[in-house]
Amino acid sequence: MLQEGTDMMIKGRIHSFESFGTVDGPGIRFVVFMQGCLFRCLYCHNPDTWDIKGGMEYSAEEVLERIRKYLPYIKRSGGGVTVSGGEPLLQVDFLTGLFTLCQREGIHTAIDTSGFPLYRTHPQFGENKPDHANNLSLKQNNRKIDRLLDHTDLVLLDIKHMCPEFHQKLTRFPNEEPLRFARILQDKGIPMWLRYVVVPGVTDDLDGLRKLKDFIRSHSNIEKVELLPFHKMGEYKWKELQYDFSLGNVPEASEEDIKRVEKILGIES
Numbered sequence: 001m002l003q004e005g006t007d008m009m010i011k012g013r014i015h016s017f018e019s020f021g022t023v024d025g026p027g028i029r030f031v032v033f034m035q036g037c038l039f040r041c042l043y044c045h046n047p048d049t050w051d052i053k054g055g056m057e058y059s060a061e062e063v064l065e066r067i068r069k070y071l072p073y074i075k076r077s078g079g080g081v082t083v084s085g086g087e088p089l090l091q092v093d094f095l096t097g098l099f100t101l102c103q104r105e106g107i108h109t110a111i112d113t114s115g116f117p118l119y120r121t122h123p124q125f126g127e128n129k130p131d132h133a134n135n136l137s138l139k140q141n142n143r144k145i146d147r148l149l150d151h152t153d154l155v156l157l158d159i160k161h162m163c164p165e166f167h168q169k170l171t172r173f174p175n176e177e178p179l180r181f182a183r184i185l186q187d188k189g190i191p192m193w194l195r196y197v198v199v200p201g202v203t204d205d206l207d208g209l210r211k212l213k214d215f216i217r218s219h220s221n222i223e224k225v226e227l228l229p230f231h232k233m234g235e236y237k238w239k240e241l242q243y244d245f246s247l248g249n250v251p252e253a254s255e256e257d258i259k260r261v262e263k264i265l266g267i268e269s
């Protein structure tokens with residue numbers, strides 16, 4: 001109980017809110033875009049969420065106050081609240097506080113994540129190491145994740161690539177953490193929607209997709225697989241932030257590209 005109170009005092013760094021989201025979970029969603037991400041996905045359309053020290057600080061109660069205005073629509077639609085990003089798991093304590101409050105009011109809770117918790121020290125944090133990154137043991141990390149998942153109804157897990165070396169090239173981190181997170185969800189029986197961005201010539205190789213198919217088959221908690229076609233709508237943000245967008249010459253994913261991947265995964269509609 002004391003711990004719960006502490007979670008609710010912790011402020012979250014938030015990039016922005018969306019009050020009528022329709023693609024991040026069931027029904028109408030109030031979407032909270034958390035600030036901060038350690039990945040650097042080559043296709044990211046929100047590089048403005050990367051800076052861990054950016055955004056604005058809000059308490060869980062302040063966010064809930066915003067959600068309450070839309071509750072009649074949200075509940076009537078079978079919706080809820082989704083925290084997205086950025087990488088929401090970097091702010092696990094804030095999320096636990098927010099979701100605890102939400103569930104008390106009967107609000108469905110979902111996390112849209114790449115499955116990369118903060119509470120592991122990692123050399124690649126480098127200068128970008130967040131203030132609250134620390135040396136907690138794996139056991140302590142797991143306890144924090146456990147407490148968050150106790151208040152989580154659904155996880156939308158973005159798998160970037162099944163091959164560690166491709167994952168590293170794509171995001172600058174190997175995929176060991178996301179896959180470990182997926183196993184935790186499986187063990188706890190938490191419903192998962194799997195998301196995968198199809199980038200022609202980058203994430204649609206046969207080997208990676210076959211491994212993804214095996215992954216889907218081995219996780220009985222996956223309720224839905226969503227293939228997201230690569231697009232370049234966020235390219236202008238890379239330019240504004242003076243980052244080098246290396247996929248400028250890669251074509252956007254066509255309907256045929258998606259159909260081909262669906263076929264390999266055995267999920268044709």
Ligand code: SF4
Nearest residue numbers: 037039040041044086
């Ligand atoms: S995990 Fe999401 S926010 Fe982070 S770099 Fe990748 S696409 Fe962007």
